[in-house]
Amino acid sequence: MRDRHLKYLFVLPALVLVLVTSFWPLLQSFWLSFREWKLSRARESRPLWEPEFDGWETWPYLLENYQRALEDDLLWNSVQVTTTFMFASVIVSVGLALGLALLLAPGGKFRLTVRTLLILPFAMSPALIGISWRFMFQPDFGLFQAVFGAVVPGLADVDWLGDPTFALIAIIGSDVWHWTPYLTLVFIGGLANVPRDAQEAAMIDGASSWRVFVDVTLPALIPVLAVGIILKSIFSLKMFDQVYMLTNGGPGNATQTLAHYIYFHGFKYYDMGYASAVSYLLVIPMLGLTWLYMKLVFLKR
């Protein structure tokens, strides 16, 4: 058989599988987002609007799920939670990771040993992180409670998971713990590609190490930083596992992210049409970020 046919035959299984397993559900939920379907009550979905039946003037009924979503304060709450979470976790984890990468970039036995440790948090199941953080944030016998209380006296009596602000901080903390070491490894990889001779030339030209960092190292790192930031943003936007395990969105709805909100309406209220509509509100910013990411990654070649 000539390569001409073989090459397509090789791509086919994977392509079909990806299309079927990813694009079909996307289309399906898009369709569902224009229909009403309370799973607990009906076996079938039904349209929100039928031209023959409802008349053409009433076509905006078609968008009822979307309208309902946009008018729901809880949705806007979860948008706000997600945004806050995203910005905080991206800024903190990227900042810490950059610092740590600079600290760890020089070789040496000690640093290399610590570097191998960096793999551990990211290999851990986010669900496990969530539930163990809940354990460690328990009042009275929680480890974090004790440690933070000892370091900062004002934090001794905080009920971490019972307070809206602190609960969000707890989630951000667990996520930062999960991602910072990983991002550090990414940035160490980036630092290894910074031309060594350019740094040395700058030093010989009389630049201080701070100036070398600002003038030579940082510009060379920008592509990698951008990749790290966008990647982290994408994953922050989808944040679910830790929320589910650590706070389950609470107290109240103080830590309910968009993903959790969708989950709640889909699988607690079984409101499939509505959940589908809301998920499209999540897909849209995700499309933008993905496009940006692809552009960055493929710009290089």
Place this chain on the structure above:
Amino acid sequence: MASVTLKGITKRWNEFVAVRDLSLLIEDQEFLVLLGPSGCGKTTTMRMIAGLEEPTLGEVFIGDRKVNDDLPKDRDVAMVFQNYGLYPHLSVYENIRYPLKVRKVPKSLHSEKVRQAAEKVQLDHLLERKPRELSGGQRQRVALARAIVRTPTVFLMDEPLSNLDAKLRVTMRAELKHLQHELKITTVYVTHDQIEAMTLADRVAVMDHGIISQLGPPEEIYNDPANLFVAGFIGSPPMNLMKGKLHDNNFQHPNFSISINHEANLEEATLGIRPEDLILCAAQKGVLQGTVYAHELTGESTLTTINVGPDRLTIRGPKEFKINIDEAVGVQFEASKCFLFSNQTGERI
């Protein structure tokens, strides 16, 4: 054993034409060298013979058989790649044996054939090693042994010596020449190194931008260049080229003129002459005058560069010769050693 015929082959990638309407007949048992600067389409031409690229247009024959639609494995050629293309996970022995294995040569013959091939390239003591444990020259010989382990119809070699250091290159060149003489297999050899081409080839095809600029035995290419490109490419250092006018059997340069037996009259012509055909003499004598720009000793001879009006000439002299920079000199040469080219067509006239 067979000839190789290319009939009007063209290779195009989108708008870019790598090889343009190229026709070439390579005789049975001939050693043909494709010579040209990097990017001129040598490798592409060779890969079309091997079947690794499909020609956009044109036909490829091996012997009398049209092979356009044959897969590489069905063309019965052997190829040595620029980076050798050894199988890194296999030992030297297994590397050399691989063609026998996939071509279903009876197992009982393998070890004998591998040993013979390895002996020819003096590798028999390294058969157990992996490619990464070998030096560049040894790897190159593994690639060769893999090519000669069976008797292919055609040998294809793509700059096989270019990764070797200068000394090894000279040794391996001699070995290749000997091997081809012994095996008598039609060989197409690609190189950008004119010394390799001159020493190895029965005929040289000089390529330029996807076409064959001149085809002929090495001495013809050197002594009788067909156009400006070949004249400027062959020879080290290359031929001196000076622009001027051709009038009434007279070549007129801004700085000098020389009478030359040629009936054509051209407003724009180029005079070419090799460095070894120029002789330095005292200032105010000779055909033309100039001042010394640089003087180098290459070992077996000296090279003197002089400025003559807008042009710069290189002159080869005896190795004892010495001269100072900025000194005024004269240059002598014979009209019979000169080549004339039309600037318009680039062809010899």
Place this chain on the structure above:
Amino acid sequence: MGNSIRKQVADLFQFALILCAAVVILVPIYWIASGAFKQQVDVFQLKLLFTPTLANFNEIFRSPYNLHEKLLNSTLVAGTTVIVAIPMATMAAYSFSRFRLRFERTMFLMILSTQFVPAVVIVLPYFLLFRDLGLLDTRLALVLVNLSLILPFAIWMIKGFIDGIPLDTEEAALVDGSSRLQVIWNIVLPMALPGILTAAIFCFILAWNEFLFAVIITNSKAVTMPVGLSLFHAEEGVLWHLISAAGILIMLPMFGLAMIIQKHFVQGMTLGAVR
């Protein structure tokens, strides 16, 4: 002189910061791990010294928790997913790496971009589909959805490894007399094997840790380890010591696997954007 003291202080400061980072990484892991060996009373005491016990590991495998079933589910689901995904991914990666295809870029970007689709969005239709097919709470359903999660990563990673195999080598084999399939089998696969194994391990970790699909699609028979973590409740409250014991079983194998593949772990996740 003054300079060298300043440098030593700076070095010491850096050393201290790095040590801090190491402690922050390790302490939570240690706390989970140590909880697994504590008796229930010790868990509520914040004690550093305690009498270790293996009883927790005994208990989690007994009724009503039956964690061995979850362990089996996790292993089977992750294993099957990888076994199905890797050959497919290898074939596709080979084609993407070596040939020019019609719509190559489009196809490739489409495949890669699917991994950014939020799982919570595509799980809705899956849930409905599996409900109609009677596949809810089955391992088969989990394998199917995990495939969609894993395939893009696997294709990307393996393509990177195949890109690294010199083309010369393959072409030499073609001229030496191999068919395309022989080239793949004799040359490409042996050479890419370390890379393919790396990708397999990476994907295994992803599938093993997958939570969202599992929590929605399963409820008893096909429950995986991460979902099983929520089982440890009793009348007197959450059984942290048992959660810790289960946690060890979830994280330790993945630590081992992640260590084996080290730096590729980083590249896999960033789609190779960092080399």
